[in-house]
Amino acid sequence: MKSLKLITVLILSLSVFSCKEKVKKAGEKDTAVNTSNHIISSDLKWSERMLLSEMNRFPESWMLDFHDKPKWSYPNGLVLNAAKRVYDQTGKEKYYDYIYGYPDTMINPDGSIKTYSLEKQNLDMLKSGDVLLYVYEKTGEERFKNAIELLRSQIDTQPRTSEGGFWHKKRYPHQMWLDGLFMAEPFYAAYTQKYSEGETANKAYADIINQFDLIQKHSYDSKTGLLYHGWDESKEQIWADKETGVSPNFWSRAMGWYGMALVDVLDYIPENQEGKDRLIKYLNQFAEAIVNVQDEETGLWYQVLDQGDREGNYLEATGSSMFAYTLAKGVNDGYLPEKYLDVAKKAFRGITENLISIEENGVINLNQCCAVAGLSADRDGSFDYYINEQKRSNDPKGTGAFILTSLELDK
Incomplete structure (x- = not known):
């Protein structure tokens, strides 16, 4: 009887295994990566430890940013861009599988993108296009190229200010936000480098540089060197100054988005492109300004950058991680003086000592x-x-920047 039961169990087990194999098509990747039963070694670099931690929290990459169902969104693009650099450094296939899992889930056979709406003209939706560029180059899957072209078409139809600046979203008329530079310009620049030539490429690069020129023109504060979060050309929004159109404060992460946009876009702008020198100038102004408001004791930055002594303000993780990345990459790429590498190291040390907890x-x-x-x-x-917006742990806008910072400092 016991032998019969054992045989029955074995048959059932083999049947379940066979069913699973049938569901999985030939050559299909296992895109759900489960690290929950593994110990993450402290011997690994911080970049890999954080990526493994993200994979533990979000076993499938569409779950990033605490999603309970697949959604086309920008935090996935940020973390997976960081993941691709970890994969390029380590060659560990589980990292590539994790990256691939997002576009594999989100892109339909015809290249349409689940949950994406071109009509909304939302710059945030371009960020994950960076991941599509990467996996298309790796796989050659036509659906990814079609999705890339769909996102690129948004740039051609995006509403603009009178000077050619992209509205942040169609439902935010006449507004440019610092966030938008990071969401759109690296994808736009990478696409241009890969797929455009001649005068078409020159016009695209000039358009990209113009976005930074306009933000500097309208959001830059000459007294502090910092940039206001948003600018409303119409000056009609409740938050907009009636004379200048800018929002009233310097938000840490908005400045972080802008800094990362600068160092990432510079990867793609040709050396002889008119206006590249201005981007480098803006980056140096940015570095000087954020060092002036860095917390001396911890090396971190406050949620509202220039008001660290006000009650309720706090040392914020996402902006601090973004600043550290911007400074480290700016030095490594030769755009910033060496002294800023020490600032980045101090900031990263401040993050690991003050804002990191380990399970x-x-x-x-x-x-x-x-x-x-x-x-x-x-x-x-x-x-x-x-200061009263929600705080939480492991926001991907911070973990992604943390991974990128670690990779730059490892250099």
């Missing part, structure tokens, strides 16, 4: 992240607004 299984957490902030009728850009 028994080695999973690391990045704490004190602002979950989200923006500008709208009920988001007035005031000091009180920024």
